[in-house]
Amino acid sequence: MTTPETPRPASGRTAPEAPTTDGSASIGHLTEAGVLARILPVTAEGCVDGARAGSAPEGPRVEVGPGDDAAVVRLASPRLVVSTDTLTEGEDFLLDATCGEWIGAKAAVQNLADIAAMGARPSALVVAVTAPAQTPIALLEDVSRALSARAARDGAPVVGGDLGAGPVLSLTVTALGSLPEGSAPVLRSGARAGDVLAIGTERLGRSGAGLAWILAGRAADTRARELVAWHNAPDPDLALGWAGAREEDGTAIASAMLDVSDGLVRDAGRIARASGVVIDLDHGALAPDAEALADAARALDADAWEWVLHGGEEHAMLATFPADRVPMGFRRIGAVRALSAGESPRVLLDGAAITHEGFDHFA
Amino acid sequence: MTTPETPRPASGRTAPEAPTTDGSASIGHLTEAGVLARILPVTAEGCVDGARAGSAPEGPRVEVGPGDDAAVVRLASPRLVVSTDTLTEGEDFLLDATCGEWIGAKAAVQNLADIAAMGARPSALVVAVTAPAQTPIALLEDVSRALSARAARDGAPVVGGDLGAGPVLSLTVTALGSLPEGSAPVLRSGARAGDVLAIGTERLGRSGAGLAWILAGRAADTRARELVAWHNAPDPDLALGWAGAREEDGTAIASAMLDVSDGLVRDAGRIARASGVVIDLDHGALAPDAEALADAARALDADAWEWVLHGGEEHAMLATFPADRVPMGFRRIGAVRALSAGESPRVLLDGAAITHEGFDHFA
Numbered sequence: 001m002t003t004p005e006t007p008r009p010a011s012g013r014t015a016p017e018a019p020t021t022d023g024s025a026s027i028g029h030l031t032e033a034g035v036l037a038r039i040l041p042v043t044a045e046g047c048v049d050g051a052r053a054g055s056a057p058e059g060p061r062v063e064v065g066p067g068d069d070a071a072v073v074r075l076a077s078p079r080l081v082v083s084t085d086t087l088t089e090g091e092d093f094l095l096d097a098t099c100g101e102w103i104g105a106k107a108a109v110q111n112l113a114d115i116a117a118m119g120a121r122p123s124a125l126v127v128a129v130t131a132p133a134q135t136p137i138a139l140l141e142d143v144s145r146a147l148s149a150r151a152a153r154d155g156a157p158v159v160g161g162d163l164g165a166g167p168v169l170s171l172t173v174t175a176l177g178s179l180p181e182g183s184a185p186v187l188r189s190g191a192r193a194g195d196v197l198a199i200g201t202e203r204l205g206r207s208g209a210g211l212a213w214i215l216a217g218r219a220a221d222t223r224a225r226e227l228v229a230w231h232n233a234p235d236p237d238l239a240l241g242w243a244g245a246r247e248e249d250g251t252a253i254a255s256a257m258l259d260v261s262d263g264l265v266r267d268a269g270r271i272a273r274a275s276g277v278v279i280d281l282d283h284g285a286l287a288p289d290a291e292a293l294a295d296a297a298r299a300l301d302a303d304a305w306e307w308v309l310h311g312g313e314e315h316a317m318l319a320t321f322p323a324d325r326v327p328m329g330f331r332r333i334g335a336v337r338a339l340s341a342g343e344s345p346r347v348l349l350d351g352a353a354i355t356h357e358g359f360d361h362f363a
Numbered sequence: 364m365t366t367p368e369t370p371r372p373a374s375g376r377t378a379p380e381a382p383t384t385d386g387s388a389s390i391g392h393l394t395e396a397g398v399l400a401r402i403l404p405v406t407a408e409g410c411v412d413g414a415r416a417g418s419a420p421e422g423p424r425v426e427v428g429p430g431d432d433a434a435v436v437r438l439a440s441p442r443l444v445v446s447t448d449t450l451t452e453g454e455d456f457l458l459d460a461t462c463g464e465w466i467g468a469k470a471a472v473q474n475l476a477d478i479a480a481m482g483a484r485p486s487a488l489v490v491a492v493t494a495p496a497q498t499p500i501a502l503l504e505d506v507s508r509a510l511s512a513r514a515a516r517d518g519a520p521v522v523g524g525d526l527g528a529g530p531v532l533s534l535t536v537t538a539l540g541s542l543p544e545g546s547a548p549v550l551r552s553g554a555r556a557g558d559v560l561a562i563g564t565e566r567l568g569r570s571g572a573g574l575a576w577i578l579a580g581r582a583a584d585t586r587a588r589e590l591v592a593w594h595n596a597p598d599p600d601l602a603l604g605w606a607g608a609r610e611e612d613g614t615a616i617a618s619a620m621l622d623v624s625d626g627l628v629r630d631a632g633r634i635a636r637a638s639g640v641v642i643d644l645d646h647g648a649l650a651p652d653a654e655a656l657a658d659a660a661r662a663l664d665a666d667a668w669e670w671v672l673h674g675g676e677e678h679a680m681l682a683t684f685p686a687d688r689v690p691m692g693f694r695r696i697g698a699v700r701a702l703s704a705g706e707s708p709r710v711l712l713d714g715a716a717i718t719h720e721g722f723d724h725f726a
Contacts, residue, residue: 126445
């Protein structure tokens with residue numbers, strides 16, 4: 001990591017360490033150090049002696065924050081849980097359809113969700129940003145503020161950062177968590193025949209719907225506002241992963257879990273394949289989700305079921321549970337059954353194969 | 364993190380899961396899953412039950428490797444050390460002056476060096492790769508193989524990965540390590556008057572020299588071969604950070620430490636400022652480094668001292684020690700003295716200010 005206190009051009013050019021108070025200034029006018037000092041919310045002061053505590057009561061303690069070669073974080077246990085993901089402008093978000101706050105919040109959520117989906121509590125984040133020299137510093141400040149705020153809500157301070165130049169804006173967030181001794185991680189491979197499939201959100205499909213409005217060039221339509229916002233910054237209850245899906249003593253109730261990144265059918269298929277089972281989605285249980293999106297779908301001449309079944313970037317917890325033990329916050333949307341002779345793991349809808357835009361991954 | 368076992372287009376397009384045996388094929392012809400399966404060296408099999416051990420005798424144990432939402436690694440202690448850094452094509456490396464093996468090795472070294480510079484032993488890496496669809500899969504395989512091999516040498520398995528599309532090749536490596544209970548991290552702020560400054564490499568300046576040959580368009584010159592190779596894949600002894608700079612009982616001998624990322628003068632200046640001292644480099648101690656580069660400098664009409672004093676990307680350990688306790692592997696190249704009245708922390712050479720290409724950060 002590079003450090004906020006020392007001058008180095010963020011743009012690859014030799015730039016003076018000029019103080020800039022204008023939020024519309026571009027980062028090319030600042031040094032990497034100057035930019036990092038403005039976007040890294042945690043400073044090293046007070047961290048070194050361990051005086052600075054994380055926000056969770058028994059959460060991580062930041063021994064060394066940003067400003068040295070690496071951060072030092074005391075985890076609740078030595079069993080580290082770690083995941084990394086990149087959001088790239090033009091691929092994962094469109095700058096003219098989103099804003100800095102949403103980019104930061106989404107980068108936090110998609111990575112925290114990966115920790116939560118192991119049944120683990122997040123402890124900290126580190127973030128590596130690349131940006132063109134003409135990027136407004138205000139945009140990076142917005143990204144950083146929202147990333148930090150969203151991660152702090154789940155007890156995870158941003159403890160380190162890196163800033164470099166690149167052709168487009170890109171954020172790689174690495175989320176760090178821990179598992180208590182004796183608490184098994186909740187894998188994708190534990191679903192058993194007789195379990196139920198449950199989702200930790202009241203409404204599936206909003207993210208896919210929002211993306212459809214963005215791709216139709218109608219993100220500004222008032223009917224799309226909530227959907228576009230959810231696509232750009234989905235906000236599922238991630239604590240369902242580490243608190244909801246476990247007993248108070250840490251024993252996992254969920255037999256398998258992941259977060260919905262690539263669509264319900266595709267992600268349920270991951271559980272089905274890893275566990276060697278068939279997952280049968282319940283049309284009736286998902287009908288309210290589709291119904292809630294019906295008006296938005298009609299306006300685009302689209303199919304709300306497509307969004308519910310295949311829309312990605314929801315990041316809600318998707319888990320399997322023993323049939324009589326679905327925890328609060330989850331709702332049943334399907335059943336797990338054993339493979340028949342010669343049958344492959346797959347996802348069905350009321351017992352029928354699901355087709356999707358001309359290809360079918362699971363039938 | 365996304366997972367090697369499931370299909371998702373790496374290019375943002377819908378791509379068939381076509382098996383490809385031709386190494387010249389581009390990743391646009393594979394799914395993200397297909398690419399990850401080829402570039403992630405650790406598979407999930409055998410990991411979940413903890414049977415798979417890291418390479419260090421008391422090193423990390425990988426409980427869950429790639430293939431689920433997150434990896435689970437048992438550290439030697441709950442005191443996590445973490446650093447993240449991005450290498451971007453066109454900014455941090457030029458594809459026509461390097462190769463996949465060097466990109467991977469350098470990405471490993473620059474991140475492992477940040478862990479080592481805290482006096483900590485690396486435990487694991489995760490890597491997020493973005494690449495254009497036309498990137499040859501063979502290039503990513505070379506990057507991955509070298510990254511894994513270099514990290515494994517220091518006991519750090521690659522436990523997770525992410526692959527996405529982007530306009531240029533970019534790698535973000537997050538390095539993870541741990542500090543035993545009772546072992547203080549070696550910060551930049553601990554240098555004291557009377558200490559000596561020492562460097563953990565026999566020869567400084569090779570990386571800067573190699574870069575000069577590359578920028579001159581003469582990377583293929585036989586006289587430049589070793590220097591270009593060192594620039595593209597520097598290979599300092601990183602164990603000097605966690606083993607050399609500590610007593611066997613874990614007590615730090617080094618009073619301050621970092622790795623040389625941005626040049627000796629700039630990085631020594633970071634120690635000087637963090638510690639509130641003056642660092643005086645010893646011209647005589649560094650003369651052999653400059654002399655070894657004299658021929659290469661003459662051929663480019665360059666100044667070897669420029670490379671020794673200001674060349675970056677060496678990643679060797681730079682530390683301060685009590686004068687009578689410089690460990691094996693380090694050599695003395697300067698002295699630490701107290702600030703005079705009204706003096707600012709800075710770096711001198713034989714007591715004189717150092718000027719560098721028209722600006723002077725430290726005088």
